[in-house]
Amino acid sequence: MSCKKNIELVNTLGVDFAKIDSFLDDLPPKLKIQLSLKIYMSRYQKVKYLNTKTNSFITWICPILKLCYFDESQYIYQEGEEVENIYFMLNGEANYVLTRYANTAYIHIDEGDQFGAIDIICGSYGDFDPLNWMEQRSKFLRQFTTMAFKMSETLTMNIEDLSKLQKEFNTEYNLLFSESKKDLKNALILKQKASNKCEDQLTKSIMRGAKVDNCTKEDNAIAHSHSHAHSLNL
Numbered sequence: 001m002s003c004k005k006n007i008e009l010v011n012t013l014g015v016d017f018a019k020i021d022s023f024l025d026d027l028p029p030k031l032k033i034q035l036s037l038k039i040y041m042s043r044y045q046k047v048k049y050l051n052t053k054t055n056s057f058i059t060w061i062c063p064i065l066k067l068c069y070f071d072e073s074q075y076i077y078q079e080g081e082e083v084e085n086i087y088f089m090l091n092g093e094a095n096y097v098l099t100r101y102a103n104t105a106y107i108h109i110d111e112g113d114q115f116g117a118i119d120i121i122c123g124s125y126g127d128f129d130p131l132n133w134m135e136q137r138s139k140f141l142r143q144f145t146t147m148a149f150k151m152s153e154t155l156t157m158n159i160e161d162l163s164k165l166q167k168e169f170n171t172e173y174n175l176l177f178s179e180s181k182k183d184l185k186n187a188l189i190l191k192q193k194a195s196n197k198c199e200d201q202l203t204k205s206i207m208r209g210a211k212v213d214n215c216t217k218e219d220n221a222i223a224h225s226h227s228h229a230h231s232l233n234l
Contacts, residue, residue, distance in 0.1 A: 043155060047088045048112040049176065057169055064164075065155040070094070070148035073103075077116065081142045085156040086116035092152025096187065098194055099145050101202075106194035107187060109146065117176060118184040119143050144187065 037044075037055060040062035044050040050058055065088065070076055076087065076094060089112060095105035109115050122143040157165075166173040 046112050049114050064161045068154050068156045070152045072150045074148050076146040078145045079142050083119050083140045088155040089113050090153045093149040097147045101198040106190050117180040
């Protein structure tokens with residue numbers, strides 16, 4: 001059966017990716033790769049982490065990436081939660097926010113960005129071991145909070161599949177975490193700067209006797225002023 005004929009058959013299956021994955025598994029390896037690249041094109045072309053990856057890697061990873069939708073003002077994950085997934089932003093708008101200061105945004109998440117892996121590294125308190133961290137995953141809690149600022153669509157990879165990635169494609173696994181280490185440093189700096197600025201604004205407002213519900217618009221725009229220089233570009 002030709003690749004074109006297979007695509008026509010996939011179209012009859014609708015968007016049930018569970019059925020599509022089952023269908024692909026029954027194909028010969030070469031045809032499976034060809035067809036997978038066409039079916040999942042809308043996914044891997046947007047995700048920066050996948051931009052330079054091999055066809056075999058894309059064929060392996062795309063079926064395990066699950067679509068997840070978040071409404072406007074919905075938290076994607078919150079500080080203090082156990083790390084269960086990492087995320088790739090497909091569409092929408094999301095930011096790292098300070099819940100203490102009325103969800104003031106301080107890092108913008110661009111479409112195509114990976115986010116969520118830095119909490120794994122941060123949770124290891126400087127002793128991150130990319131080979132053995134799964135054994136201590138229960139100790140790793142979110143150090144950041146992210147929120148959708150409008151309806152957003154993400155791809156998620158759960159922790160168990162992240163462990164499979166380590167075994168199947170160790171080079172790509174190590175790249176994911178090596179780049180996340182760089183992002184963690186920027187995220188911690190910006191989080192502290194935003195917290196300090198909001199606290200200063202709050203103190204000044206209290207001294208003036210004003211009621212304060214959140215940071216000023218200027219403070220809340222921190223994320224957009226850093227959206228290009230400090231977005232998480234993996």
